[in-house]
Structure formats: C-alpha cells, structure tokens
Amino acid sequence: MELTIKNISLFLGENLEYIDKGYIIIKNGRIENIGSGDNKGSSNENTYEGKGILVMPGFVNAHTHIGDSIGKDIGVDSTFDSRIHPIHGIKNKILQKSERKHLINFMRSSVISMMRKGIVAFADFREGGLQGIKQITEATSGLSIKCIRLGRPEYYYDVSQDFYLNPKFPPDVIELIYNILNIADGLGISGANENTDNSLKEYRRIIQKKSLKKKFLLGIHASESLETEKKSITATGKSEVQRIVDNLLPNFIVHLTNASDVDIKLVARKKIGIVVCPRANGTLGVGIPKIAKMLSFGCCIAIGTDNIMINSPDMFRELDYVWKLSRTLEGSPISAREILKMATVNGGKILGINSGSLMAGMSADMIFIDKTNLDISPMHDPHVSIVHRANANSILNVMINGKFVDGDEFCCM
Numbered sequence: 001m002e003l004t005i006k007n008i009s010l011f012l013g014e015n016l017e018y019i020d021k022g023y024i025i026i027k028n029g030r031i032e033n034i035g036s037g038d039n040k041g042s043s044n045e046n047t048y049e050g051k052g053i054l055v056m057p058g059f060v061n062a063h064t065h066i067g068d069s070i071g072k073d074i075g076v077d078s079t080f081d082s083r084i085h086p087i088h089g090i091k092n093k094i095l096q097k098s099e100r101k102h103l104i105n106f107m108r109s110s111v112i113s114m115m116r117k118g119i120v121a122f123a124d125f126r127e128g129g130l131q132g133i134k135q136i137t138e139a140t141s142g143l144s145i146k147c148i149r150l151g152r153p154e155y156y157y158d159v160s161q162d163f164y165l166n167p168k169f170p171p172d173v174i175e176l177i178y179n180i181l182n183i184a185d186g187l188g189i190s191g192a193n194e195n196t197d198n199s200l201k202e203y204r205r206i207i208q209k210k211s212l213k214k215k216f217l218l219g220i221h222a223s224e225s226l227e228t229e230k231k232s233i234t235a236t237g238k239s240e241v242q243r244i245v246d247n248l249l250p251n252f253i254v255h256l257t258n259a260s261d262v263d264i265k266l267v268a269r270k271k272i273g274i275v276v277c278p279r280a281n282g283t284l285g286v287g288i289p290k291i292a293k294m295l296s297f298g299c300c301i302a303i304g305t306d307n308i309m310i311n312s313p314d315m316f317r318e319l320d321y322v323w324k325l326s327r328t329l330e331g332s333p334i335s336a337r338e339i340l341k342m343a344t345v346n347g348g349k350i351l352g353i354n355s356g357s358l359m360a361g362m363s364a365d366m367i368f369i370d371k372t373n374l375d376i377s378p379m380h381d382p383h384v385s386i387v388h389r390a391n392a393n394s395i396l397n398v399m400i401n402g403k404f405v406d407g408d409e410f411c412c413m
C-alpha cells in the first residue's frame, strides 16, 4: 500500500532541515521518497493534502524504566540511594510486593501515554531477570511502538567489598544471562559499582558471543550522582567510566551527570553513545549533565526520560527543560535543532534502529504536528517552536511503521 502526502512541511534528513513545502511517499511501512517541492512522478489514489501540517521524526526515548509505573512519586523526598538503589531502594520493594497484573497494567498505560506524545521507540532497562522481560513483552503486546528490551540477571556485587577478590559470575548466573538474551534485545546493566571487573568482562564476552548471529545492545548507568562516583574512586582508584571503558565497552552509557571532562572525552574517543536524562536528574537533585560540553567533545547524545517513578515519559517536556537549562547554565547555548536531534536522530543511531529521521529507506515513524495549533501558531522558528512550545495537544496524529496509531491502540485495557 502506497500513501502520498503533498504540500506538507518537513524536518528533513539527519540535520532536520526545515522544508516549508514538500512531499512524502510511504510504501510498505517505509519512507519511499521524501523531499522539497512537488513530486511530479508520483500519483496514486491515496494522495493527501498536507497544508498546515508539519511532519517530524517520531521521538526516540532512549532510556526508560517503565517497570516502576505503579510507583509514581513514592518517596519523593527520600535520598537518591533509598529510592532507586537496585537492592535496598524503595523501588525494588515496590516491584517485589506488587501483583504481576497490576505492574503490567500500569506499564502498558505508560507505553500508551508515550505513543500519544509522539514517542515511536523506547529502550527500557528492565529489572526482574527473565520475568521482567516477559512482563514488558506482555505489556507492549499488540502495540506498534518499537520497544527495545534490555534485561539483567539481578545479581549484584558491591565494589567496596568485592573489588580486590574480583569474583566471576557463578555458572547459574551466566546461564540466566544467556536465557535473558534468548528473549531480550540486549542488557541494561545497573552500574559499575554493582560489578567486579570480571563480571563486567563477562557481560561483554556474552554479548560478543551472542552478537555473532544477531546484534544485541549493551547499556549501563554511570556517574549519575557524586556519591556513586566517589564510591568508585575510593574502592577502585578509578572512575565509573574508566572501569566501564576498560572492562565493558558498551554501546551507550546513561547519565554521566557528574562525569569529569577527562571521562567525557574518553567516552567520545571510544565512540560510546551517551543518553542523558536531565529531568530525572532534576527530580533526584543529582545535578545537570554538561550537554554543551559533551557536544563540544564530539559525543553522540540522546535523551531518555528514565524511571516513570520519578519522571513523566514526555519528550516535549524534556526538550524544553534542556533548551532553557543550556541557555541559563552553560556558556554556549545549544541550538533548538541540536536538542531536537538528541530526541530523534541520535537516539535512533545509538540504539541502532531504523527510526529517528525522515529519509528514504527509514521506517515511516513520524509525528504530524498541527501548525495552526493555538500553542505554536504563528510558527516563526519551527525548531524552537517544537522544542519549547509544542506539546501533546499539538499532535494531529502519530505514525509507526507507515500506519497511524489511533483508535484501539490508544485505548488502555
């Protein structure tokens, strides 16, 4: 089935170039052709008028934990560790004590909420071992959003106690990691402080072995708070990033909120992607990632909304927060277009998915924005408009894999 939309405004290609009047042809779930002006060669019975509409790439939410959707704002004034530590945090207790069906229902609600706000793909760090992956698979069943499920075995070391003995994973944990990768898309590891050098190396070895047949992703948190960074240096003499680069070499690192310039440069040199979560960092009061600096060092940066427990999965709000913070706090403000790339193009690249930009051959994953919407009209600077004025009300429709996601998909249960 082929669909043509003419006279439509676009954010075209990886540079999100604004085209005031263009066309887009969609065929078999992909963008067949796209460009400025008229496409004279194409005419089919499914040709629509796009006047008054701006089509932009769908958002890629590059880091979430939707598993804690049931725990919104619990313990809001507790300390960082007491909220989200993987073993003794409030979050873990909630996940342990809640009924499976309730967990899944609220996870599904979060996913539908993301789709309504233009998110076409997300990468979730899923706790709970094999059961965790099964839950998120059930929570997203029948929904067209692209869900990248990154699991973990829930087996943690404490770097303060285990670093020098440097134990390896027991055989049953290694078997569990393989079993997780039989049904997941990769691994989302808690952090370097919950691992020995040998366990980090083991994750790497297993991913490399499994990736001979199919690509798997490897992600890890690092330098989220000053406390985690201090713990690493005290226990090992190295920063979290140094240990991760030496032993794990992941596809991407989440946070780096309190990373040193030396560490950020190291990440750039190793071509490891960065996923920042500025609003989640704000809720926890752990600092603000130095995004302008990361860009100046040549890092590829994407944005995630992190735990539902502490932050809403809304990329529009994330864009607004980053733009204003960068203008307030960092010497050289980041352009709205660059920030928009972090929420779309860069997320697609870091996660290795065929989504995040409007180009021929890409999956037809896009947001149709109403240019006449009260909040954004008249749109004098389209990139700035989207970054700090647009919201879910500005969306006319969302398309994933060439199909509009409305009707049944937007109903909860």
Ligand SMILES: [Zn+2]
Pocket (backbone or CB within 6 Å): 063, 064, 065, 125, 221, 254, 306, 307
């Ligand atoms: Zn996280």
